[in-house]
Amino acid sequence: MTAPILRLKAKIARKARSTRQGFDGFWHSLTLAQRLYTVALMVYPVSVWMTMLLTVTALVIEFWPRFLTLFHSLPGKAILLLFYATITNFVLATAASTVNEVTGVDAQHFDYTHNFAILLFLPSWMLLLSVIALLLLQLVLPLYVLFLLLFKPFQRFGITLMDNTKRPILTALARFILCFITTLNLFVASGDFDNAGDAMAQLNDSFERGMQPQESTEEEASRKQKQFEVTVGAQNDSSDKLIKVLIAQFAYHLEADNYSRCAKSDNSKVVELNDYEIVELFEDESAPYGIRFEVKKCISAAFPQ
Structure with missing residues (x-):
């Protein structure tokens, strides 16, 4: 009995060693972006925010060289200039509206405070809208590829968006799924927080009255989603108030005479x-x-x- 057991143990050990070596070979063959996509898919059941962070990081790493290629071409510079000029125009309007809300008068009377507000809003707006544009690009990328396949003469005018690395199809599929998850959660986070807060208040009232319902799996998921929306809404309100406090303090300490x-x-x-x-x-x-x-x-x- 001893010899068969030893042979079985040796066979299991060889199988485990072979599996580990195969995984090591697979892992080392991946690029940094592909590794981040893999980890993002693995941690999705545990943390949505970690998945979103890993996805955005992988997208930036993967598409930064293509962004530089776009920037060094004349049509690319025109597209980027139009995109960021549009963002800047919205930031100017938002900063003026915020200064007016804080001071009670037109923002043109607080020129330096208005400029300070622009500096507060501009980085976050550019970063957020650039990330959203990058995510939406991945969602429409299959249509772009289909367009190139149907109209091959236009390929010479296009930018190389397909992967030149190993496993391009799997990478594109993982990227599309993760971008869809990230985009969906961003839109959910920017939803109607007031309604979610009312729903949570009603639920808490029913608990206090001793009428605790037996929730199904879908109801439990919906409740957790509403809790998530209320939490994010409170964080947004806190950030908005902090910016307005900074604007008011700047107007008082630095611009006023x-x-x-x-x-x-x-x-x-x-x-x-x-x-x-x-x-x-x-x-x-x-x-x-x-x-x-x-x-x-x-x-x-x-x-x-």
């Missing part, structure tokens, strides 16, 4: 709107963003009370 031709309080600063009106700024902890803005009549030697 300590002295003015118009009469003002001793503990305030002033920004002149025109010859007849001023905005007086006060430090006030009870104000929404720590600074109170008041539009007042300019009382001066030329315009006495």
